[in-house]
Amino acid sequence: MPLNHAIIIGGGIAGAASALALTKCNDMTCSVFEIRSEPATIGGAINLTPNALRYLEYLGVLSRLKPKGCEVRFIDIISHRTGQSLGKLNFDNLPKFKHRAIRVVRNDLLQCMLETLREAGVEVQYGMRIDSVEEREQKIAATFENGTRIEGDILLGCDGVHSAIRRKFIQPDRIAEYTGVATAYGLLDATRLDNPVRIESSSLFSGQHGSAILSYTNLEKSRLFFAAAMAAEDLGSKEGWVLRGHDQEVLKEDLLRRFSSPAVPFLAEIIGITEHLTLYPVHRLSPNGVWSSGRVLLLGDAAHAMPPQGESAGFALEDAILLSRILEHHQSKSIAELFDRYEQLRRPRINAAVKEANLRFETIRDRGWLTTIIVEWMTWAFLSWTASRKEQEFAYDVRDLDLKF
Template identity: 45%
Template sequence: MALSNVVIIGAGICGLSTAISLHKLGVPFTIYEIRSEPSTIGGAVNLTPSALRYLDALDVLPELEQKGYPVRSIELFSIYTQKKFAELSFDNMPRYGFRAMRVLRKDLLNSLLNRLEKLGSHVRYGMRMSSINEDIQGGDTAKIRFEDGSVDRAGLIIGCDGIHSIVRTAYVQPSRKPIYTGLAAAYGLLPTSDIKSPIHFQDTSVNTSQSGSLIASYCTADKASMYFTALMQIESPTDTSRQGWRVRGADQESLRSDILARFKDGGIPCLKEMAEKVGELCLYPVNKLEPNGVWGKGRVVLLGDAAHAMPPQGESTGFAIEDAILFAHVLSKRAHLPVSDGAVTSDSLPIPDLITHYIELRRPKMEAAFKEADFRWETGKDGGWLAFKMKELLTPWFLWWYRGKWEKEFGEEGDVRNTEV
């Protein structure tokens, strides 16, 4: 039987990328979002060359290029010496075809929404999923129930609802909960014109110290806005829920004072100015999901952070978009798609088997990425002077060691649409 309806839970970056990918295949879908309107949560995200390649394939990049700031490299500085000790370059157009981009998350989300609406599809907002039930007699659809009492049926359910995924906790693997890494990000935006001291970086900087790191980056095409983040080791509040973190973040004076105290020995004047002048700071705990989790069950699959949330490493947003692209690629090759597409093949797989196949293809890369991200974040916790200097010394060697891997992944040869399925 042809795949006649897909339900996507979550209208974030992963969910919208998935929806546009399905539209390209001619697969009918409905996308549900728990919030009452598009989310504005989040600061500025880094998009790697591969992420931009996929957004270009989704016809989203032309609009996004008018909003985001191109990143030729991420420069790493010591706050104490003010010297650059390492650099991750994206400036290889002949091989990559794209550079990187720093863009406000809301601008990326709106660009995806605009593309989806141009295709004639819309998000159903204010829909909180309550349960999923599959026909134990081997039926070809699953039932999704929402808290308002409405019900939908689908041959495939895709959970793109983030690290706190209801699809995962209500059905796929209820025991798999987010884990706080011990590090939190306090981020905000400010006008570039507010900074009177010389700005020491070209596009994006990571400024390291014993007590965490400060990230500063242009994030709009006109360079008018600056994105500022302090990554710090912070004890979790007594109330460990998201509300508990919001309460702690609401004390703006204490949060700003903490940042200034942690980095007071830094000798880069513009960073001190940013910490003093940045607008409202949002405090965000960095959580993760333990690896080797369950990503699919029956006719339900998890994509993006719902499946493999890891500490941010500059590629997390790209991984979510890549999930959508790869899953659509698997569908195009191994699923019973609508006959009008002429895509039904003799080696088509039943949906549960197709989900298993996708997971087998995707898991090795994501597990390796998790280990790499987890290692980097563990070394980012507060440490002594010797540990800091060792990190500063070894980072250039680490980037050199991984350069070949990243060059392959960022180039055409790393495109998941070339994956043999």
């Protein structure tokens, strides 16, 4: 039986990507529902790898997004202790990758995706909280708290790390866990700085008390993104984290204690003049969880949230495009067979990414000076050792996979 209609829960990057991919590849109609009252504006700025840019080009989004971001030829990894480079994460291979990376404000990415989706005839419906899901007669129906009920062929849970679809209908005991690391981030006008910022476009500073990233987010290199990842005790609730984040003076004092350094003097000035810093706890999901049940499938962070490593948006795009291609080429198969094939092709890459992300995050802890020096040496060795593999990863394209059963 052909699949004609997808219900998508979540109007963020994963949900918008899924709707774009399904309408493009399968000529399916998509109904997208978001619990928030409007598009999310949180999330700072993200790095989009060459893979992600190729997928966005395929979905028709890149042409309107690219002028909004800053091209990144490489991310320079720098010792916070000495100010010296420990190595680079290199994206500068146009013949192989087709694109370099770009750093862009997350909200700009989402708005460009939603504009493209609107042109395809799909409007996200906001303020929609899922209440129940029911399967019968080769269909699935979703009912929302406001009484709205809609029927489709499949339902995609694209509603993030704290997914209601996962917790209510797939695997209730798989709850997002706090990593022990929190991130503080903000945007500022780089023209206000007195100290010159010694970065090409994007640099990560690895230190004794955490890591900080600086990156331009526009073509003119006038808008600067600052983010710090650091060990922090669990405050136990969303309200507790919001309250801690509201005390900007205390937050800035903590950041200055961690990241003030004569080797990188501009960091202290950046922290001082950033008008508002957002604080949030980093959560992840346990690996190898359940992704599907019946006609319901999880995509993006709802399925495989991991500590940020600059590729989460790209993974969500890959999820959506791989699923759309499987559905496009194998409509005669059952839903169970389609979802099983998706997982067979997807899990190896996701499992490898989760392992690497967790390993990287273990280095973001307060540590002694000797351990810091050892970690710096290990960082240099790790970047050198993995350079060839990372090049292969940036050239990877989910559209090249063999979809045969």
